[in-house]
Amino acid sequence: MRPGKCVVRSRPPVGGPRPQALEVLFDPAVLRAGPQMIDAEGLTKTFGDLTAVDRVSLRVREGEVFGLLGPNGAGKTTTVRMLTSLISKSSGSATVAGCEVGNARDELRLRRQIGILPENVGLYEAASAYQNLEYFGRLQGLDAATLRGNIERLLRMMELWEKRDLPVGSYSKGMKQKVAIARALVHDPVLLFLDEPTANLDPEAAKTVRDFILELKRERRTIFLNTHHLDEAERICDRVGILRTRLLRVGSPEQLRAELWGNRTLVRFASVSEPLQAALRDRLAPRHLEWQGRTLLVEVRDAERENPEIAEAVLAAGGKLTELSALAPSLEDVYLKLIHEKEPGA
Numbered sequence: 061m062r063p064g065k066c067v068v069r070s071r072p073p074v075g076g077p078r079p080q081a082l083e084v085l086f087d088p089a090v091l092r093a094g095p096q097m098i099d100a101e102g103l104t105k106t107f108g109d110l111t112a113v114d115r116v117s118l119r120v121r122e123g124e125v126f127g128l129l130g131p132n133g134a135g136k137t138t139t140v141r142m143l144t145s146l147i148s149k150s151s152g153s154a155t156v157a158g159c160e161v162g163n164a165r166d167e168l169r170l171r172r173q174i175g176i177l178p179e180n181v182g183l184y185e186a187a188s189a190y191q192n193l194e195y196f197g198r199l200q201g202l203d204a205a206t207l208r209g210n211i212e213r214l215l216r217m218m219e220l221w222e223k224r225d226l227p228v229g230s231y232s233k234g235m236k237q238k239v240a241i242a243r244a245l246v247h248d249p250v251l252l253f254l255d256e257p258t259a260n261l262d263p264e265a266a267k268t269v270r271d272f273i274l275e276l277k278r279e280r281r282t283i284f285l286n287t288h289h290l291d292e293a294e295r296i297c298d299r300v301g302i303l304r305t306r307l308l309r310v311g312s313p314e315q316l317r318a319e320l321w322g323n324r325t326l327v328r329f330a331s332v333s334e335p336l337q338a339a340l341r342d343r344l345a346p347r348h349l350e351w352q353g354r355t356l357l358v359e360v361r362d363a364e365r366e367n368p369e370i371a372e373a374v375l376a377a378g379g380k381l382t383e384l385s386a387l388a389p390s391l392e393d394v395y396l397k398l399i400h401e402k403e404p405g406a
């Protein structure tokens with residue numbers, strides 16, 4: 061291992077006590093200041109004539125949960141497989157957890173720094189959860205004491221400690237998937253890749269797994285999540301990248317919504333009159349207004365900042381409002397709009 065290039069670990073150990081100053085850690089400015097965990101530039105993969113991933117550039121900071129969102133065949137798995145050095149890239153470059161992807165000298169170190177939940181997980185069903193984790197931990201070269209500690213913390217965190225000696229085959233689907241994620245975490249990697257962790261799970265099992273990922277997020281783990289579930293991306297991820305062979309857009313769900321759609325504020329009135337409408341036109345200019353009966357839709361850029369101004373304008377104009385609420389488009393609207401735009405490069 062070459063000294064000086066390793067990633068500095070600034071979060072608690074796996075399943076360990078949570079940091080106290082959570083609000084400080086979650087401050088976006090602090091997140092932005094964190095070291096880069098993934099830095100990919102022009103990453104491309106071709107299979108014969110097919111370009112599966114085309115010049116993808118992205119950065120993920122320490123402590124961030126980044127979601128790669130795209131339909132089947134978009135290139136999500138291929139991207140993760142390149143980043144984790146499971147397949148070679150055709151062109152481009154990437155640094156992952158301080159290791160240069162594709163550089164044979166960094167290969168082993170990369171393996172130690174990252175955890176991967178692949179699309180199809182294989183656990184030993186006849187073996188217990190404890191044995192499964194122990195086996196994979198040994199493969200990672202952990203010493204017995206560290207391994208025992210890591211396994212216990214993970215199984216307790218998953219509320220599976222009491223069931224640790226039961227065969228995994230007797231677990232529910234959601235529990236199995238949690239064990240599979242724990243397997244990816246048993247060597248306490250600094251960066252976790254999850255490839256569609258809730259695909260093929262029933263809604264209840266998917267929720268169990270999603271809650272576990274949220275628990276990992278609270279630990280401030282860096283997670284790269286592939287998903288085609290929009291609500292999953294929205295609930296879990298700090299930022300999402302929308303992929304369709306090319307990376308079409310990257311941003312927080314809020315940014316993407318605002319950038320691609322604009323937000324609207326709905327104001328409902330007890331009654332409406334011509335003078336009220338005229339007064340509001342003046343007071344709310346230059347915003348675009350749309351009246352639907354006693355309901356007014358106001359286009360806003362930043363609802364948080366502008367809604368109080370709108371409320372004041374309504375009162376000053378003598379309006380009697382019965383409701384004022386933010387109407388944000390869903391990430392789904394944004395996603396569908398992007399995915400159905402013309403083919404990239406066409």
Ligand SMILES: Nc1ncnc2c1ncn2[C@@H]1O[C@H](COP(=O)(O)OP(=O)(O)O)[C@@H](O)[C@H]1O
Nearest residue numbers: 107110112130131132133134135136137138139
């Ligand atoms: N080993 C491979 N050989 C040939 N084509 C592949 C291979 N792996 C993936 N592809 C193709 O690359 C494209 C992207 O696939 P994939 O990365 O699995 O997408 P996703 O994970 O977003 O569903 C698809 O068209 C797929 O058929």
Ligand SMILES: [Mg+2]
Nearest residue numbers: 136137138179
């Ligand atoms: Mg896939």
